[in-house]
Amino acid sequence: MTKICCIGAGYVGGPTMAIIALKCPEIQVAVVDISAPRINAWNSEQLPIYEPGLDNVVKQCRGKNLFFSNDVEKHVCEADIVFVSVNTPTKTQGLGAGKAADLTYWESAARMIADVSKSSKIVVEKSTVPVKTAEAIERILTHNSKGISFQILSNPEFLAEGTAIEDLLKPDRVLIGGRETPEGNKAVKALKDVYAHWVPEDRILCANLWSAELSKLAANAFLAQRISSVNAMSALCEATGADVTEVSHAVGKDTRIGPKFLNASVGFGGSCFQKDILNLVYICECNGLPEVAHYWKQVIIMNDYQKNRFVNRVVSSMFNTVANKKIAILGFAFKKDTGDTRETPAIDVCNGLLGDKAQLSIYDPQVSESQIQKDLSMQKFDWDHPAHLQPSGPTDLKQVSVVRDAYAATKDAHAVCILTEWDEFKSLDYQKIYDNMQKPAFIFDGRNVIDVEKSRKMGFVVYSIGKQLDDFLKDMPALLSRRQFTVIFRLRTQVRGLYLVQNLNLFLEVLPNESNKFVVFIFYRCLTCFSFN
Numbered sequence: 001m002t003k004i005c006c007i008g009a010g011y012v013g014g015p016t017m018a019i020i021a022l023k024c025p026e027i028q029v030a031v032v033d034i035s036a037p038r039i040n041a042w043n044s045e046q047l048p049i050y051e052p053g054l055d056n057v058v059k060q061c062r063g064k065n066l067f068f069s070n071d072v073e074k075h076v077c078e079a080d081i082v083f084v085s086v087n088t089p090t091k092t093q094g095l096g097a098g099k100a101a102d103l104t105y106w107e108s109a110a111r112m113i114a115d116v117s118k119s120s121k122i123v124v125e126k127s128t129v130p131v132k133t134a135e136a137i138e139r140i141l142t143h144n145s146k147g148i149s150f151q152i153l154s155n156p157e158f159l160a161e162g163t164a165i166e167d168l169l170k171p172d173r174v175l176i177g178g179r180e181t182p183e184g185n186k187a188v189k190a191l192k193d194v195y196a197h198w199v200p201e202d203r204i205l206c207a208n209l210w211s212a213e214l215s216k217l218a219a220n221a222f223l224a225q226r227i228s229s230v231n232a233m234s235a236l237c238e239a240t241g242a243d244v245t246e247v248s249h250a251v252g253k254d255t256r257i258g259p260k261f262l263n264a265s266v267g268f269g270g271s272c273f274q275k276d277i278l279n280l281v282y283i284c285e286c287n288g289l290p291e292v293a294h295y296w297k298q299v300i301i302m303n304d305y306q307k308n309r310f311v312n313r314v315v316s317s318m319f320n321t322v323a324n325k326k327i328a329i330l331g332f333a334f335k336k337d338t339g340d341t342r343e344t345p346a347i348d349v350c351n352g353l354l355g356d357k358a359q360l361s362i363y364d365p366q367v368s369e370s371q372i373q374k375d376l377s378m379q380k381f382d383w384d385h386p387a388h389l390q391p392s393g394p395t396d397l398k399q400v401s402v403v404r405d406a407y408a409a410t411k412d413a414h415a416v417c418i419l420t421e422w423d424e425f426k427s428l429d430y431q432k433i434y435d436n437m438q439k440p441a442f443i444f445d446g447r448n449v450i451d452v453e454k455s456r457k458m459g460f461v462v463y464s465i466g467k468q469l470d471d472f473l474k475d476m477p478a479l480l481s482r483r484q485f486t487v488i489f490r491l492r493t494q495v496r497g498l499y500l501v502q503n504l505n506l507f508l509e510v511l512p513n514e515s516n517k518f519v520v521f522i523f524y525r526c527l528t529c530f531s532f533n
């Protein structure tokens with residue numbers, strides 16, 4: 001009986017191995033992890049991740065040919081094929097901090113495989129890694145090989161969360177990269193035979209190791225680039241009166257472009273896109289390609305711009321202050337049908353609003369209060385480490401409450417922000433929500449979920465990404481430039497105790513554009529009324 005072991009029982013390791021076990025009953029599959037709570041959860045009724053269809057698959061195989069265990073070394077030692085699906089976070093310190101992939105967990109897994117193995121093995125890179133990682137891993141595996149041979153393969157995973165089971169059952173492609181040697185080809189064939197149990201042969205692509213490793217980073221960069229492109233268009237739509245849904249529909253009808261991944265949003269999130277593009281940027285820089293690095297970095301810059309733009313739209317629309325105002329946040333996960341909050345745009349949006357002293361009332365059907373509190377207290381990139389190694393955050397934020405449904409979140413709120421496109425948000429009773437809110441009642445739809453016209457008729461002031469602006473919002477700035485912000489905040493300090501008219505003239509001088517003058521004048525009036533102590 002062939003034995004497979006997967007190191008890392010996470011969003012990739014768990015579902016991927018469950019499908020292999022389901023489709024290959026004659027193969028014994030063990031999923032191992034250093035985290036005891038995670039393995040306990042895989043062995044319980046409450047799986048550690050929410051993924052439609054996953055429960056069913058696990059129930060069919062667990063205890064038959066699918067096992068979850070903390071006995072990492074035993075299962076690695078016994079396996080013929082070892083998948084490695086551990087975290088590959090962005091480095092936060094040292095060389096390449098903020099960009100390069102941190103291969104600590106991968107390296108420690110590779111050293112452990114080398115140490116405990118007593119028979120030859122195929123080692124499969126399932127984690128997303130920098131191109132050329134296989135070369136480094138080969139060196140680690142063979143440094144004390146005791147006469148054992150290891151073949152390393154790259155088999156990147158392309159599943160998306162929320163549709164993982166569907167993606168695994170019917171993948172667009174399975175990619176296997178190996179050494180172009182007789183032993184390498186034999187290892188590729190062995191892995192191909194596993195997938196051939198359910199994936200048509202023409203969808204199993206073989207490539208050299210470096211092409212396979214790079215294809216994973218390239219695919220994510222291309223996908224994220226489409227979102228940043230449509231999000232860039234959404235800003236232009238708001239400025240011109242075009243409608244981003246109509247624009248992306250028209251663009252996507254071109255068969256050379258295609259309709260997928262053209263939904264404008266508050267920004268992309270998830271554990272992969274940002275991390276993998278930063279990794280790609282670093283690889284380009286290391287290979288002496290600064291222009292290529294700059295090109296891909298722009299995808300991230302545009303994503304950050306989109307999140308900032310959303311926060312600024314909320315604050316500027318609500319008379320330039322959200323201090324002590326209750327704002328309902330509907331949706332916290334990075335997309336629908338998952339409870340995953342890694343790099344969710346909701347974190348940046350909530351932190352932006354908290355920075356302006358808002359009171360947040362958050363509802364997400366799949367995310368727990370403790371997770372939300374943890375996410376809002378964590379440092380950038382800290383999330384991507386095994387749970388027990390993550391730094392424990394400060395105590396809960398008082399300005400944040402997490403509630404059980406959308407109606408509780410929106411009661412007495414000044415504004416609603418929709419940050420995840422959960423289906424249930426489409427069919428809420430918005431009339432009831434409006435009736436129970438403070439007036440004017442604002443909706444900021446970061447996912448284009450609501451019917452804008454209908455909501456406006458109910459009385460809401462509506463902002464929806466890339467849609468025509470509500471008359472109420474037309475004279476409010478979408479995004480103050482860094483220079484405008486600096487001027488405003490510098491003057492906010494200066495105006496205390498000085499002649500107001502003189503300062504107003506200074507404002508108007510520095511900001512020559514007519515509409516800016518108007519906004520600054522309003523802002524100035526607000527300052528003079530409220531902000532002198």
Ligand SMILES: NC(=O)c1ccc[n+]([C@@H]2O[C@H](COP(=O)([O-])OP(=O)(O)OC[C@H]3O[C@@H](n4cnc5c(N)ncnc54)[C@H](O)[C@@H]3O)[C@@H](O)[C@H]2O)c1
Pocket residue numbers: 007008009010011012013032033034035038072085086087088105106108109126127128129157158159160161271272385386387
């Ligand atoms: N999440 C996705 O949708 C997705 C899709 C494709 C590829 N990937 C890539 O797959 C890899 C894993 O992602 P994930 O989302 O499953 O991460 P995850 O954090 O959910 O799971 C990783 C698991 O590895 C365990 N681990 C870390 N070091 C270990 C070690 N030395 N021994 C045993 N267990 C160890 C951790 O405890 C954790 O449970 C990453 O490289 C990611 O970029 C993720």
Ligand SMILES: O=c1ccn([C@@H]2O[C@H](COP(=O)(O)OP(=O)(O)O[C@H]3O[C@H](CO)[C@@H](O)[C@H](O)[C@H]3O)[C@@H](O)[C@H]2O)c(=O)[nH]1
Pocket residue numbers: 128157158159160161162220223227260261262263264265266267268269270271272273334335336
């Ligand atoms: O038109 C779109 C499509 C997606 N998103 C957002 O983009 C992010 C990522 O979505 P998605 O790609 O569906 O989910 P992931 O699970 O992050 O999957 C991506 O990242 C995985 C990890 O590498 C890859 O395996 C997948 O192929 C790749 O789609 C989410 O915040 C979405 O809301 C948009 O804003 N607009």
